[in-house]
Amino acid sequence: MTESIRGCWVAIATPVTADGSIDHAALARHGTWLLEQRCDGLVLFGTTGEGPSFSARDRLDTIAALLGAGIAPEQLALGAGFPCFKDSIALIRDALALGPRHMLILPPYFYRDAPAAGLEAAFAAILDGVNDARVRATLYHIPQVSGVAIPPETLARLRARYGTLVAGLKDSSADFAQFRAFRAAASDATIVVGNETDIARALANGGGGTICGMANIVPSLVRAMFDDPGAETAMAGAIALMRPPFLPSLKSVIAAMTGEPGWSRVRPPLISAPPGAGVAIMARLQDMVQPRT
Amino acid sequence: MTESIRGCWVAIATPVTADGSIDHAALARHGTWLLEQRCDGLVLFGTTGEGPSFSARDRLDTIAALLGAGIAPEQLALGAGFPCFKDSIALIRDALALGPRHMLILPPYFYRDAPAAGLEAAFAAILDGVNDARVRATLYHIPQVSGVAIPPETLARLRARYGTLVAGLKDSSADFAQFRAFRAAASDATIVVGNETDIARALANGGGGTICGMANIVPSLVRAMFDDPGAETAMAGAIALMRPPFLPSLKSVIAAMTGEPGWSRVRPPLISAPPGAGVAIMARLQDMVQPRT
Numbered sequence A, B: 001m002t003e004s005i006r007g008c009w010v011a012i013a014t015p016v017t018a019d020g021s022i023d024h025a026a027l028a029r030h031g032t033w034l035l036e037q038r039c040d041g042l043v044l045f046g047t048t049g050e051g052p053s054f055s056a057r058d059r060l061d062t063i064a065a066l067l068g069a070g071i072a073p074e075q076l077a078l079g080a081g082f083p084c085f086k087d088s089i090a091l092i093r094d095a096l097a098l099g100p101r102h103m104l105i106l107p108p109y110f111y112r113d114a115p116a117a118g119l120e121a122a123f124a125a126i127l128d129g130v131n132d133a134r135v136r137a138t139l140y141h142i143p144q145v146s147g148v149a150i151p152p153e154t155l156a157r158l159r160a161r162y163g164t165l166v167a168g169l170k171d172s173s174a175d176f177a178q179f180r181a182f183r184a185a186a187s188d189a190t191i192v193v194g195n196e197t198d199i200a201r202a203l204a205n206g207g208g209g210t211i212c213g214m215a216n217i218v219p220s221l222v223r224a225m226f227d228d229p230g231a232e233t234a235m236a237g238a239i240a241l242m243r244p245p246f247l248p249s250l251k252s253v254i255a256a257m258t259g260e261p262g263w264s265r266v267r268p269p270l271i272s273a274p275p276g277a278g279v280a281i282m283a284r285l286q287d288m289v290q291p292r293t
Helices: A024-036 A056-068 A085-098 A116-130 A152-165 A176-185 A196-204 A219-224 A231-240 A246-258 A277-288 B024-036 B056-068 B085-098 B116-130 B152-165 B176-185 B196-204 B219-224 B231-241 B246-258 B277-288
Strands: A007-011 A041-044 A076-079 A102-105 A136-141 A166-171 A190-193 A209-212 B007-011 B041-044 B076-079 B102-105 B136-141 B166-171 B190-193 B209-212
Touching (some): A024 A056, A056 A076, A076 A085, A085 A102, A085 A116, A116 A136, A152 A166, A166 A176, A196 A209, A196 A231, A246 A277, B024 B246, B041 B102, B056 B076, B076 B085, B116 B136, B116 B152, B136 B152, B176 B190, B190 B196, B196 B209, B219 B231
Parallel strands (some): A007 A041, A007 A209, A076 A102, A166 A190, A190 A209, B041 B076, B076 B102, B102 B136, B136 B166
């Protein structure tokens, strides 16, 4: 198994049925296709996966369904950070029993003025409570959404304290100075970026790769960011087509790509993109990047 | 039973033992004392109660313990808002079965740019999922902590849609213009304030009372805000003694008042106040307000 999340991982979106439950079959089809497109793995229930909108039970059932559909445990990672650290412990223990070891862990995100020592204590409480040498934690820095930044020193202290159990950090700040600060603070941890246009720059500066949302719709373009210097301009163009808010637009494009309109649904508090949005974006994406084969 | 939270309710703090579990006996002693001080009820697991740091199981076990200690279900309300609406549904259904009907519900607080229609859909999903005429929801507006504001029109639309099931709203913004906006938008809903110095002003403008943290330590002073015009100055002075962050200071004062040092503990990501903080604040509080008898 890999000791950290490296390469091209998809922050996979989560399809829901009309009654709000997860469409496991649609998710397995999409995940299988993404892996066929040379993505290295799937992160379930990140921000793009609407993770905080799904219960622990939802998440565990989904892992089981994907494993049942033939996806390997090494190809799955799980968003597992709750505001209550005991909820994170329970979910991670149950997830480890199913097979996946990589956990993407948000800091507790209600008390947004929590001090650095408190954030460290919260992550430590999770790792101590899980108490299992199999776990590989990737801390999740996305302050513009969660409201809570992870200080680079907190990553460094946790890595020193827990070794490879703290495998790395996902930096979704889209601020490359922040990426450099994480690298400088913890050079042996694997830092991956969420911002697709930073992938080549991050790799050149010791980064481990990406966990990103755009891989849901343009996986080959995300792959190209690993070795084609021309890809960054195309990627920026593709991102610019995604009308904010990002996630409803992204799901509407998946609906257009797959011909499965249910993909446009989101869980509250998000709201679906307007009808036709995905088809319009898809038409322009196909002009810019190679069409899905 | 009362149709909404009215009068003087305490946002009760949650004592934890050395292993991080809830000290039910200490909580029952404190709650019983507060009710003896003429508080009308106790809101468990609000912001002051570190609600987001506790699991659904923690919350249900605590309700059961307090009922077992002789506190009436009518005197209890429960913080019950999770980022995942299905978690809120499950908790509220279980809590209703125990007896309490008043639920203080945060908006989903991860996606901080969720549109008003999405917040309405989230609250509606909870009420539809609970599907029980006994529930009385008090929406919880505390944007400076949760990151998510509840628009007055959202309260008005939900009140029109669900009637008395949407009993009211707790406005913890400490912005009295916001209180007036909620009153204007939904005049038949019960608006209570979190900011202790606004209590008299809110009552004079049609408010229902308060749910507040300071009632943990100066309940008679909070009571005085209902009928003594001189109380506001004393209250402002008492609040000024609480060194930020508020909650660790508050818990350290409860520790000093009760002689139970365990009250100083907090769950991560918060950090306890420095040793001696509570004793020092308590000494000054006793100079300013009547000492606990």
